[in-house]
Amino acid sequence: GAGVSQSPRYKVAKRGQDVALRCDPISGHVSLFWYQQALGQGPEFLTYFQNEAQLDKSGLPSDRFFAERPEGSVSTLKIQRTQQEDSAVYLCASSLGTGTNQPQHFGDGTRLSIL
Amino acid sequence: GENVEQHPSTLSVQEGDSAVIKCTYSDSASNYFPWYKQELGKGPQLIIDIRSNVGEKKDQRIAVTLNKTAKHFSLHITETQPEDSAVYFCAADTGFQKLVFGTGTRLLVSP
Numbered sequence: 704g705a706g707v708s709q710s711p712r713y714k715v716a717k718r719g720q721d722v723a724l725r726c727d728p729i730s731g732h733v734s735l736f737w738y739q740q741a742l743g744q745g746p747e748f749l750t751y752f753q754n755e756a757q758l759d760k761s762g763l764p765s766d767r768f769f770a771e772r773p774e775g776s777v778s779t780l781k782i783q784r785t786q787q788e789d790s791a792v793y794l795c796a797s798s799l800g801t802g803t804n805q806p807q808h809f810g811d812g813t814r815l816s817i818l
Numbered sequence: 819g820e821n822v823e824q825h826p827s828t829l830s831v832q833e834g835d836s837a838v839i840k841c842t843y844s845d846s847a848s849n850y851f852p853w854y855k856q857e858l859g860k861g862p863q864l865i866i867d868i869r870s871n872v873g874e875k876k877d878q879r880i881a882v883t884l885n886k887t888a889k890h891f892s893l894h895i896t897e898t899q900p901e902d903s904a905v906y907f908c909a910a911d912t913g914f915q916k917l918v919f920g921t922g923t924r925l926l927v928s929p
Contacts (some may be wrong), residue, residue: 745907745919794861800891804850807917809861
């Protein structure tokens with residue numbers, strides 16, 4: 704009974720470097736979400752996929768952030784030219800269906816620290 | 819857009835007492851309200867949710883109530899135990915597959 708799996712769990716990068724964060728959703732889950740959680744805050748929506756289609760990317764903070772899900776399963780969130788303000792926990796969630804009110808199940812996140 | 823406010827930010831109770839966390843939302847179109855428990859170093863864990871066509875839902879020691887007219891919903895935990903200690907988040911979904919979270923409540927249950 705695998706849940707949502709994220710890797711790496713921790714990532715340290717120097718300012719200006721590019722990073723890639725991976726998410727393996729629950730098998731069979733159609734919808735996939737990325738959230739950003741700053742220290743002491745609630746998660747904030749970044750982007751949403753339905754299968755391989757990115758249907759909403761309204762939460763991405765800048766064009767340095769890019770997400771993909773090419774085969775409708777594994778997703779990668781890429782951040783280019785990282786800045787210190789990018790330091791946060793990046794959470795991935797998946798849900799079974801595509802309709803509204805679908806429970807979202809979260810992974811344990813990747814803690815990103817930009818030096 | 820949707821805005822969710824959550825109170826209190828911290829809550830300390832004795833083991834066996836009840837705990838209540840309250841949230842308000844701004845968008846009347848919101849129709850799904852999940853609650854998550856987050857332990858240190860872990861991702862949010864869904865503990866209960868409620869849909870807008872229901873006023874109350876209960877699961878063992880946990881219950882959630884929803885008042886659509888007032889646009890607020892609450893989490894009730896009875897007979898609290900030390901393992902209930904965590905940060906709790908409420909959230910609202912306007913139907914666009916995007917959860918908007920509250921700022922969290924740190925619950926501490928003392929033995």
